[in-house]
Structure formats: structure tokens, C-alpha cells
Amino acid sequence: MSGRLLIVDDDPVQRRLLEEAAKRFGYRVTTATNGQEAVRLMNGPDGAEIDIIVLDLVMPELDGMGVITRLRESRITVPIIVQTAHAGIETAVNAIRAGAQDFVVKPVSPERLEISLRNCMKVSALEGEITRLKKRSTGTFSFDDIVTRSEAMERVLRIGRRAANSQIPILIEGESGVGKELIARAIQGTSDRKSRPFVTVNCGAIPEHLVESILFGHEKGAFTGAVDKHVGKFQEAHGGTLFLDEVGELPLDIQVRLLRALQEGEVDPIGGRRPVKVDFRLISATNRRLIDLVKEGRFREDLYYRLNVFPIWLPPLRDRLEDVPELVRHFLARFAAEEGKPQVSTVAPDAMSLLQAYHWPGNIRQLENAVFRAVVLCDGDHLTPEDFPQVAAASHGGSVSQPARHPLRPDAPPRDEASQDASQTAPQAAELPREGRPGDEEAVERHGDERTPVQQAFEGAGAPFGFMRSLNDEGHVRTLNAMEEEMIRVAIDHYRGRMTEVARRLGIGRSTLYRKLKEYGLEEGANQDAAE
Template sequence: MQALSGKILIVDDDPIQRRLLQEAVKKFGYRSKTAENGAEAVRIMSSPEASEIDLIILDMVMPELDGLGVLERLRSDKNATPVIVQTAHGGIDTVVNVMNAGAQDFVVKPVAPERLNVSIRNLLKTSALEGEITRIRKQASGTLTFADIITHSPAMERVINLGKRAAASNIPILIEGESGVGKEMIASAIQGSSDRKSKPLVTVNCGAIPDNLVESILFGHEKGAFTGAVDKHVGKFQEAHGGTLFLDEVGELPQEVQVKLLRALQESEIDPIGARRPVKVDFRLISATNRRLIDQVKEGVFREDLYYRLNVFPIWIPPLRDRREDIPALTRHFLARFAAEEGKPQVAGVTADTLAMLQEYHWPGNIRQLENAVFRAVVLCDGPQLTINDFPQVAAATEQTASPGATLQPQAQMAYPDRLSGGDLAAAPVRPSEPSVPPHHTPSAPAPQAGFEQAAPFGFMRNLDQDGHVRKLTDIEEELIRAAINHYSGRMTEVAKRLGIGRSTLYRKLKEYGLDESGKDAAA
């Protein structure tokens, strides 16, 4: 799989120069598109294809429309794509004119490849950081739009088109998708693209609220309504009055709260705990879930009438493994942010083979997992670009995917020697059914004990103990629970769901094994 980072538009009327720049750009690890003159460049940047262009290399002297003319057209169209101008004359007047017209950098022909590569890397990094800051500010102010979402995927384009249609009405929306795919980002874009964009977007994670507090937090309570209610509390529905209420993991709501939510949707009014009369509320509801609500309806844990009220306009967000073409752009944006936060401005790019590896990996934790992996890689990186060595866990996981019997890379073992027993699965799934010992070892002919003392490859669990015998089910279950708690950062609802058990069962097993909610020994 070709995995080049970024797409660069090369604008030059000289075919030989275009070809040389194409080869240089490809060698640097980027994709390219060419335009024979300024008019063609303006046409490309005025079309839907402009969303794929990350940077422009623009010749200064061209017939019909020259470089300055192209810059003026781009900036008048509010197009902020970074531009490197090529010129045969590096006089001070030329430089001033170019920079005033909106170029970010200039190079004098013939340009040295190293100089061009540094300029491209720095501009792409700066552009990504500016874009990330803009998105964060817009999301905080409720003005994020679909244009701010990073994607080059046809599957996500369909999601965005649905979201735009939904934003134009007041229809209840149900966003479905795995954990970490960006459900809250889509909800923010719907809010920021609607006529409620100047009003609040109130987000509630229903799975993170204790059952005994859900009703109070959502609907509010009056002073003295129950023991401990020393003050009046305004609920999330009232906070969202005039704006949008986003209920994340709505499938986790208790049955009694589901009844009150149904009434709020039907009557546009709520009953705060202890209130004498209902309170009218004007809100737009967006719900999200990482589980199939229809399955929960069949299981009897979610009300069927509420399901049909929420599922008026469903939007399903595909997992990252189904839109791998988004990985290079997402990686670059996360890199720009974390390099700035960690004070490592020298880290300015990602090598092509590293991007190929990231696109090969299946990302069970989706965009959230990719974000964390890039964060860790930036911390590990000592060079100007992220390399495969900076993603030891992903490298190990992709090796195992390619060859189940393969052993871990030595560098990965050195980087995370204490994480290879299955305790930290931030980058790979547990696959207990696949033996981590070589195929020729069997219980009837146990290998030397030293072989069983070695740590299992990352993402695997051992079937055999140190003596070569099959491990007890209780030991494997305890290890798997520890791994799941670590992998899902202590989110017990998610842990229970992924293990296929109820939360009450999970807590009972924690008690049986003497574990706390961090997966560690409770007595420790």
C-alpha cells in the first residue's frame, strides 16, 4: 500500500521543471499533482479537488496568469493553503512582493532538494498546527463546521453529507459507531452548521454517571429534594435550552431515566426532582452509542418506544480501519499538536514506511488510539521525523498480523520490557486463542523451562504455564480482566461490554480476584 503524506500541487509552465519537482516531491514522501499554468492552478483550487491539496509549489513567471496573480486569486477566495514560490531572481523587491501577496516561503532556482524538503516539512507542520488550534477553538465556541473535519475518505464524505442535511432541520439524530471514531466531533459539526450555532452545545457521557445521579444531572433538582440536596441544581436539559444536548453512550441510561427522556422528547418539558411543575425546554437532541441500540431493545435493556424516538435520523461513522486514507492527514495533525505541546519543534514529519505501517494496522481503538500512539511516538522521537522505531507497539502488532508465529522486534522488547505480558494493550488486541509458543511445542513434549519464562509477544496471552502445562481458566480470566481495564483506561462500562459480561458481574469478579478499578491488587 502506498502511503505518502500530503498532496502537493506543482505549478510550472516548464515541463522539465515540473518533472524534476515531481520526482523530488515523491522522493520526500509526498503525492503530487501538476498544473501547466496559473489559470489551471486557480481552476484546481476552485474545485472540490482543492480539499486534497495540502501545499502549492508555484512558479513566479508564467504566461497569461503569473505567480502573483495566482496568489491574489487564492487569497481573495479565502484559500489559506500554504504556498512556496519559485523565482529565478531572489532580489529583495521580489521577495517583499511575494510575501505581501500571501506566500509563506520562496526558493531561488535552481533550488537544492534539501532546502525544498525542509520548507515543505515546516509549512505542512505549521499549517496542521494552525488547523488543529482553529478546530479546538471552534469546538469550544460551538462554531465547528464540517469543513473543519479532517478526511479524504469517501465513507466519511457520506457521513458529512448526511450531517449537513440533518443540521438544516431540528430532527433528532442518532450517531452510531465504535469508541474513538469521532462521534462527538460530528455532533459538534452538526451544531456548528445549524441555526443553533450561537447557542450552547451541552455534552453528557451517560456511561460515566453513577446510576443514582443520572436523573439529577440530566433533569436537575430543587433544594431539599433529597438528602444532600443543599442547593438547587439546573440539569443538562435546561443548560442546553435554545441549543443542542448531546447524549453520548445513551444506551447506558437506566430504564427509569429512559421514561423521563421519552417525555422530554414528546412534550418538550422536564420534571426536575422535587419541582412543583414541569419546566419547558427548547433543545435539539443528538444521541450517540458505540453499541447497536436495536440489540439492546431486543435484550430488554432499552425501551423500544424511546429507540424509535431517537433513531429518526441515524448516522453511522465507519471505523478507522475502513477509512485508512485518512490516517496520513490525521497523523500529521496530531504530530503538529503534540510536537508543539512537548516542545519538540524539530519533529516535523513522518517517514513514508512509517505511514505505510500505520495504514496497515487495524486500530481497534480508532482515532483516539491513533492520537495516543502519535503522542507517545513524539515523546520517543529523537530525530526530525517519526519512524517505525517510534511506534514499537504498532510495529510489533503488525508483525504479528503478518506472521502469527513471528517474534517481537528486539527494539520493541527494549522499549517496553514491562508491557509484553498482556498487561498494556494500547496498540493491539488480545488473541488468547493463538499460542505464543512455537508450533512444535506440545504439552506432551514440554520445552525447556527457560522458553516458558520469556514474556509473551505483545498482544498475546500464554496458554501454557512455566512448566509447560495448560494454565488455569481463572488465571487467564484474571489476566484478561486486568488487560481490558488497562486497555480501556478504567472505563468499566466499556470493559464489561468488550468482555461480554454485565457491569455487576465485572465488579463481582474484581472482588473475587482482589482487584480494584485500575486492575491492580486491591490490597496493594
């Protein structure tokens, strides 16, 4: 496990023994020599990082009972394991009543200590998860409930807290799976609209012919099939917050109506006789750069400037790997309870190292699913690398090296990805066996090898799956058009001609995809694939 312990004991020998045992179990350890020092540390900025306190009851100046009392008065609810050489039922009962979670007798055996630590971590994670679920259901989820310990996310939370105190429209940008909806909920739960409706709309999941009705509502008889009056999402969010996820997927005609709703504070239900006034806080999210969609003519420029008043960018998980241990603990507690496996409560250090070495292209959503799968596969009392077969296979395959920067990141340095890919891949390919014609070796020996280095590297050697060459046979960088055409061919083949999926995975619209198919003369092949 990778939690952080605070060991409080005035005996240096006992502190050292406990510290070594805890480190062997995979915990990070901080020590304090007396009760006063422990109270100062827990009330300081480093106190938020402490997961468990191992506390000696008998100490000079401020004893263990005094430490527990002061911490609980400060509303610090970190689990506490008390230890003393003076065993007794009365002492144990008093410690538990004061707020301790467990009681051990000196000298505690490593096995007893490990069980106690594991139980406290499990209970703490479950209590935190239950608290978060309650707050999400009541609309009071706040930034304090977000699981993170990275400086990058702390900056995001500081910006979000400022935005929550205003009614300013917010645009949250970030890769898929980084937690954009969670930030939106925290903004609403911190604002004066907390406990009011929080309405979520995934704009990319609504059929185009139903978008207008779902967002703005309709009157009975407004169109064929409208047998009842329907209240739209804008009216549902009246007094609260409307969260438009993947807002870049909205059709252009709906974007016009959204702009009017923002400017006038009213919506026109289909078939309605008069506009309906609505009071809502708008938070939008996208996993693509809206400015690029504006340049392509797929997103209205005036709406873009209306939404992009207060942008917040969420970093991908690969840029904040220090969050992985805390997130794993959070997901493990939840899934172990859901799957009826309460004995699975810890992660082996080598498994945690594996998870922190991976670059997580699917971000937090992928990590969540990986932990879910691991809990189902686990037969013991802790997760091991064998419970993460997909992560282990991807890591051993080299996919953790040099992850590409996401184009949404504002501070991403420019990279020559083609030359970097070539420099990393060509030497590996050059080492692959070359299956030449009989007599090639003699010809090379007599006349020299007249092939270019790129031809030498790739001739007769099958490229790995998913690999795309960035240099041509002469060693020059291939044109962007050539690489784009090849990428489209690969996507059509990989997704068996399902053009909606191809467009989504390539990050372009269907109309743009079909235009490029026509430009590159790929229409016939794509139609054949789709027919098959």
C-alpha cells in the first residue's frame, strides 16, 4: 500500500522499529518525537497527506489521549492506532471512546501491525467514498472531495474555487476521462447554487433529430409523436447548473439557439407560443479545441467567445502520476465493497510501481476500469501485477515511453513528432532480421550496399502493428497528405468501415471524413468495407 503514516513515539528505538516495518509493507512514513510536534504537523500543510497515525499513549508533556482530543477538536478525522506497553481493557476502551480506531500492545508484531494498518486504510477509504456519494446525490460535492495530491491539479482546484463564486460561464477542456464532470460538480457544490439541480447533457450522445426537443422542450402536438408536453434540459436546470458535455458536437442550428438562451436568459420550446425565462449557470466541456472547430466552420465563432469566458484546462493523468496511488486506493475500496471482496484492501508495492509507470491514455476512466478488473481477478488479499495483465502487457510492449502531448494542453512545447518517432523506431527496425535474396551478402561485399538507410531498415522486415513510417525510402520526411491518407486507410480497416467510429477515433466530423475520402480517392474502398 502507498499510504502515508505518522508515527508518534518518544522512544527512538520503537520509532525506528515501527518505521522499518511500515516501509516494508509499502507505506511512506513520517515521524514525530512527541505529542506537541504531532499536533503541529497535523494542523500544518503536511497534515493533509497523512492517512494514518500510529500514536503512543504514554508520552511526556502531551500524552496520546491529549493528542486525540486536540485532533478531534480541530475536526481532523485521520484514523488513529494507539499503542502502549500498559495493556488493559479500560485503557483500550478509553482510547476508542476518545476517537481511536484500533489499539495494539507494545511490542506489536509486524503481522498485527500490518492487519491494523490495512483495516484502517480500508475503513477510511470506504468512509470517504460514502461521503463523496452522499455529497454528489445532495449537490454539495466540493473541491475538498476531489481525490488528488498533485500540484497540477491543485492549481486547477484553486482556479475552480474562484470561478465558483461567480456566475461566469466556464469552459472545461481536457482529454476524455480526466474528470471534467467532477470539476463541474465541484464548482456547483461550492457556489451559491449548491443543493440545486445539476443537469448533465452529453451533446455527443443525442441523436441529431432529438437535440432541439431534449434541450429546449416541446409542447403537446408540436410534431408527430409529441403526445405529451416535454420540459427541456434548460428548464430542468432552472435555478441550478446546466453542464453541456462535449459541447463541440452540437449542430450549427442548435448553436444559434444556445447563443440566444445565453444572451437573453430564455428558451423557445418547440410549438410554444412564447419564450420561457430560465435562470441557470452554464458549464461547458470539450475534449477538443473549440477554436479548431471554429476554423473548420463547425462551431460558431460568436458562441465560442460566449462559452470561453473562463477556460479551465485539466491535465491528463500521465502528467500527474503522483495521483495514481490515491486514486487506486479510492477505487479499490469501492469495488472491493461492490464485489463482496472485503479482504482485498491493499496493493502490492510492485503492482503500484507498475501502475505509476504506465502513461494511461484513457486517463482516470481507464485506471478505474483497470482496478475494477483487478479486483474481480484477485484471489488473495492484495492486488499484484498479475491482476493487471493489460497494463503489464502494454508496459512491457514499450507503450509507456514518450507519451505524446495532448493538443489541448496550452503549455505543450512544439515537437517534431515525425523525426522523434523515426529516431526511436528506425534503430529498432534495423536490428530486425533481413530476409534477402540468395547472394545479397556477396553483392554487398563486392559493390557496397547502395540502399538508403531507411530501405536497409525496413526491407523485408514487417512493421509492428499500428506503426506508421514517418520517412520515405529516400530518408526524407513524408508529406502530411501522405501520412493523413495512410492514417485514414488504417482507421477504416481497423474499424471495419464503420465510418462513425472512424470519424470519432480520428477526431474529425463525418462530413470532414467523407470530404477527405473523396480527395484521396478512398470512397470506393470505404464503401466496399462498409458493405462487407
